[in-house]
Amino acid sequence: MEKRAVVAIVNFNGKILVGKKRSDSPKVFAGLWHLPGETTQGEETDEEAIRRGLLEEAGIDVQVGKYIGEHFTPTHERAVRFYECFADSDTIRCGSDLEDIQWIPRSEVVSFLDEKILSFWPREVLDYFSK
Numbered sequence: 001m002e003k004r005a006v007v008a009i010v011n012f013n014g015k016i017l018v019g020k021k022r023s024d025s026p027k028v029f030a031g032l033w034h035l036p037g038e039t040t041q042g043e044e045t046d047e048e049a050i051r052r053g054l055l056e057e058a059g060i061d062v063q064v065g066k067y068i069g070e071h072f073t074p075t076h077e078r079a080v081r082f083y084e085c086f087a088d089s090d091t092i093r094c095g096s097d098l099e100d101i102q103w104i105p106r107s108e109v110v111s112f113l114d115e116k117i118l119s120f121w122p123r124e125v126l127d128y129f130s131k
Helices: 046-058 106-112 123-130
Strands: 004-012 015-021 037-039 062-072 079-087 098-105
Touching (some): 004 046, 015 106, 037 046, 046 062, 046 079, 046 098, 079 123, 098 106, 106 123
Parallel strands (some): 004 079
Antiparallel strands (some): 004 015, 015 098, 062 079
16 A cells, blocks of 8 residues: 555644644654644555544544545655544643644634645645635
């Protein structure tokens, strides 16, 4: 199965979950706030990867809803798929890949995140937050 990433737009009572990647991370979003995501492993489905990743990095279980859109990484190595998700609780904890994690109002997501992050979003995700 192809290697791909999945990103969760996690909703709870009008707020969206965001995490701040560790500053010492070798990943491209080091030190930046972003929507949580995960790379699929083996034969894992997108839903399985999202649920595993959110348990590991935020300590929450989610219901995976509709597919929003996708883009390819700048190097075109993999697809990145975005999904709307719903949390049953707002109780979160910061996992090992993150410096911080929090809920922010949906209306503030685009202004809260760095332009570098937004540049990787497909139009459908930007539209999702403009509603």
